[in-house]
Amino acid sequence: MNGKLPDLDVKAIQGIDEVYGKKLNELGISTIKDLAACDIQEVAKKTKIPLHKIIEFRKKARLVRELIFFESFIKKLAEKNYTIQQAIEIDIEDLKKLTGESEKRCLDFLQQLAIITLILDANVCNSTSTAILQTQPYVSEIPLPEETCIAIDEIADQVFLELPAKIAIIGASGVGKSTITALVQNEKVPEKHIPTITCDVDEIVIGGAQNIYLHDTGGQEQFGFLWGRWVKGADGIVLVVDSTKENLKESKFFIELIQKETPKASVVIIANKQDLPGALSPEEIEKELGYKTYPMVAIDRNRREELLTIFANLIKLSPRLTNLIPTQVKQDTVIKEQEREIEITPELEKQIDDVQKEIDAIDKQIAEIKEKIKAQQELGEPFYKLNADLLVAKLKKRKAQQRIRALLMAGGESKVLAYDVHQEMRNVTYVIRCECGHIYKTLAKIKRGLKKLELICPLCQTKFEVPKNTWKELYLAAFPD
Amino acid sequence: MLRKIVIFKGNQIIYKREYGETFSWEAISPLLTSLTYFLEETKEDVAADILNTVFYKIAYSTNKNQGLLYILITDIGDPDEVIAEQIQSFNMAVSKILEGA
Numbered sequence: 001m002n003g004k005l006p007d008l009d010v011k012a013i014q015g016i017d018e019v020y021g022k023k024l025n026e027l028g029i030s031t032i033k034d035l036a037a038c039d040i041q042e043v044a045k046k047t048k049i050p051l052h053k054i055i056e057f058r059k060k061a062r063l064v065r066e067l068i069f070f071e072s073f074i075k076k077l078a079e080k081n082y083t084i085q086q087a088i089e090i091d092i093e094d095l096k097k098l099t100g101e102s103e104k105r106c107l108d109f110l111q112q113l114a115i116i117t118l119i120l121d122a123n124v125c126n127s128t129s130t131a132i133l134q135t136q137p138y139v140s141e142i143p144l145p146e147e148t149c150i151a152i153d154e155i156a157d158q159v160f161l162e163l164p165a166k167i168a169i170i171g172a173s174g175v176g177k178s179t180i181t182a183l184v185q186n187e188k189v190p191e192k193h194i195p196t197i198t199c200d201v202d203e204i205v206i207g208g209a210q211n212i213y214l215h216d217t218g219g220q221e222q223f224g225f226l227w228g229r230w231v232k233g234a235d236g237i238v239l240v241v242d243s244t245k246e247n248l249k250e251s252k253f254f255i256e257l258i259q260k261e262t263p264k265a266s267v268v269i270i271a272n273k274q275d276l277p278g279a280l281s282p283e284e285i286e287k288e289l290g291y292k293t294y295p296m297v298a299i300d301r302n303r304r305e306e307l308l309t310i311f312a313n314l315i316k317l318s319p320r321l322t323n324l325i326p327t328q329v330k331q332d333t334v335i336k337e338q339e340r341e342i343e344i345t346p347e348l349e350k351q352i353d354d355v356q357k358e359i360d361a362i363d364k365q366i367a368e369i370k371e372k373i374k375a376q377q378e379l380g381e382p383f384y385k386l387n388a389d390l391l392v393a394k395l396k397k398r399k400a401q402q403r404i405r406a407l408l409m410a411g412g413e414s415k416v417l418a419y420d421v422h423q424e425m426r427n428v429t430y431v432i433r434c435e436c437g438h439i440y441k442t443l444a445k446i447k448r449g450l451k452k453l454e455l456i457c458p459l460c461q462t463k464f465e466v467p468k469n470t471w472k473e474l475y476l477a478a479f480p481d
Numbered sequence: 482m483l484r485k486i487v488i489f490k491g492n493q494i495i496y497k498r499e500y501g502e503t504f505s506w507e508a509i510s511p512l513l514t515s516l517t518y519f520l521e522e523t524k525e526d527v528a529a530d531i532l533n534t535v536f537y538k539i540a541y542s543t544n545k546n547q548g549l550l551y552i553l554i555t556d557i558g559d560p561d562e563v564i565a566e567q568i569q570s571f572n573m574a575v576s577k578i579l580e581g582a
Contacts, residue, residue: 062518068510141494148578149496155574156486156498159567163559165482209500212482233558235482264536264557315482316502384528387566388573 004134006033006064012124013060015053023047031289036061060119065118069133073099073109078131085125088113118379148463158395164203164211165315168231170257171240172219172250176272179298180240181216183307185241186332187306188261199230201295206312207328208321208458227254236314239291243271243279248288255289259265324458327440357402362397369393416459427476430455434462446474482556483567484537488575489550492517503537503554507580516541520524520550529565533557540564542572547579 010029011021027046029035040058076099077087090098090267095106116125116133118438131248169177182188184204200216231237237258241251251269258267269271271282274295284309286293293312297303305325312322370391376383416432430443434457451476453466466474484501487494492514503509512532520543532539538561540553553568 110568141497144495151578152488152499152575154498155571155578159571160483160500162567163483163555163563165556166558235556235558316484318499318501320499342548382528384569385573387570388577390565391570391574440542 005067005132005285006031006036008032008120008124008132010035010057010061010130010408012120012128013057014119014121016044016057016058016121017211019046020053020057032061032064036064042262049103054085063115063119067112067133069112070101070105070109071134072101074133082130084113084116084120084128084130085122085134087130088117088125098136150456154461155391158391158398160209161211161394161398162165162391164213164232165209165235166213166215167236167311167315168215168217168234169238169240170217170227170231170254172242172247172254173430175240175242175247176270176296176298177216179270180238180270180296180307181214183298183301183304184214184311186387205328206308206317206321207324209312209317212311212315227257231258231261231265234262234265236268237262238311238314239267239289240271240272241269241274241285241289243276243285244273245280248285250279251289255291266314267291268310268317270296270298270310272296272298284460324440325439331438331440352404355400359397359400359404362393362400365398366390416466428453430466432457432464434464450475482559483553484556485552485554486571487513487518487542487552489513489555490548491521512539516550516552520545520548529568531561533562536551537575538564540568542568544572544576547576549576549579551575 008031010016010032013032013035016024024030024035024043024047027038027043029038029043035058038054039060040051040054043049044054047054058078073095077090080098083377090110092103092106092110095101095110095405096103099106101109110176113430120128139273144152169180171177178200181200181202185202199218202214202216203210204212204214206212215230215234217227217289239251239254239258258265268293269282269285269289271280271285271293274282275297282293282295294306296307298307308325308329310320313326370384373383373386373390416430428446430442430444432440432442432455434440438457440458442455444455446453453471455464456462456468457464482501484499484503486496486497486498503558505548507522521545523545526545527543529540529542534557536557538555538559540555540567543549544551549572551568551572553564553571555564
């Protein structure tokens with residue numbers, strides 16, 4: 001039998017015999033999925049099946065929605081033509097051999113299978129292949145139109161900014177914590193050791209993710225009473241060691257601190273100063289301290305991308321955001337190279353001034369909304385609509401600030417910095433600087449007869465049309481005939 | 482940190498956006514389907530409710546008028562008040578967009 005579990009006939013449900021099955025079919029309820037969605041009062045009224053029976057049947061049909069069987073298991077069992085009943089009766093050792101999975105995974109799978117015995121009729125289990133258990137989440141995806149999604153993306157990104165991530169960098173004094181912080185921020189690496197006083201908090205960007213707060217803590221013992229407070233609530237903790245035996249001993253204290261104060265935080269160790277003679281290897285350090293350890297030379301600027309990737313993996317950022325790390329590093333390098341005395345012409349000054357006036361008006365609006373929220377709070381009344389307005393206002397302000405940056409950076413233009421054409425596949429790779437200052441790489445296909453190509457900046461969502469001359473060149477390169 | 486936003490209409494996902502890894506679909510699907518079931522059965526809107534799991538918080542908010550269920554998944558360390566505030570704001574702002582769409 002093909003198809004999936006929810007598509008089985010209603011008579012597969014335990015307790016639904018031919019008589020009940022026929023009555024349900026007459027009402028258009030023919031599959032488990034139909035049964036899960038039915039109105040119990042209406043069905044009971046029209047079929048004369050007792051209400052408590054309908055409730056029981058629908059509950060069983062709805063249980064199916066909650067079952068997700070591991071795909072790898074189903075595939076292996078179906079290949080060997082196991083029926084559901086045979087799969088239920090399989091020995092755990094045989095299952096482990098067949099699937100190559102761990103005992104825990106096998107037990108979880110068998111537990112899920114046990115639920116099936118509550119739902120399906122015994123005869124159905126005996127005669128149906130495990131292939132039918134290819135359940136997917138009962139939810140299906142029907143995405144909204146792209147423009148609506150983009151509008152919601154902006155609001156979602158604003159919510160993301162309101163729930164910042166916290167990464168704490170800890171370690172003994174002089175191991176390189178501040179140097180690592182400087183490298184992350186693409187700032188000049190300090191030439192000599194300047195002890196951090198208490199804790200420096202900086203907002204950093206990792207790939208496409210902003211609003212990540214990096215707490216660079218002071219490592220000197222005089223601040224020891226504050227270490228617990230700094231790591232508390234951290235989503236990720238970076239323990240920096242200088243790869244020496246002495247520091248390794250000292251760092252065990254920090255491990256205990258982490259396990260006491262933030263047992264649920266993700267932790268990585270950076271074995272800094274790997275360029276120095278006699279440095280312990282990351283494997284030795286990992287064995288000693290028990291957390292994943294990465295080698296690093298924080299004074300080497302070429303390792304910035306590697307460091308950002310470590311941080312991204314630490315807080316388990318989505319690939320959508322992590323994939324922008326190479327572009328971020330390239331962009332920051334280009335920006336640094338192009339840092340120059342910007343000539344503020346009267347025209348540019350006016351443009352910036354206009355946007356600044358917009359920002360001032362939005363700030364006023366934000367202040368008014370906050371006052372209203374405060375008033376509502378004092379009255380003990382709900383203020384959710386005002387909060388929504390505040391979210392939208394902050395979003396407008398952020399976009400206006402990006403426009404100022406773009407005006408200063410690129411004179412208000414988007415530019416194709418470079419491109420190359422893969423003629424055989426008609427693919428074109430662009431490196432583009434958007435008007436918001438973001439540099440990104442994108443791949444686009446040229447089809448014969450396509451008149452223009454429109455691209456969308458992943459950061460500010462500005463639509464960017466490839467300039468006419470560039471487009472002509474690309475089209476000719478793709479279709480020389 | 483916000484990890485995932487999902488919007489359901491009935492039992493259909495109409496929007497999702499991911500910022501960080503969270504549960505696999507296998508792990509979270511039973512809970513999400515229970516929540517969609519809850520949306521069908523409940524008579525009143527839920528402004529914001531938060532469920533704690535071992536590593537994450539799952540916040541949900543409903544708009545019964547439009548049949549929408551909003552879900553935010555955040556890190557366990559994020560403060561409840563901020564999450565509740567944000568999910569309600571998100572509900573309001575997005576419901577307005579979807580009304581006009």
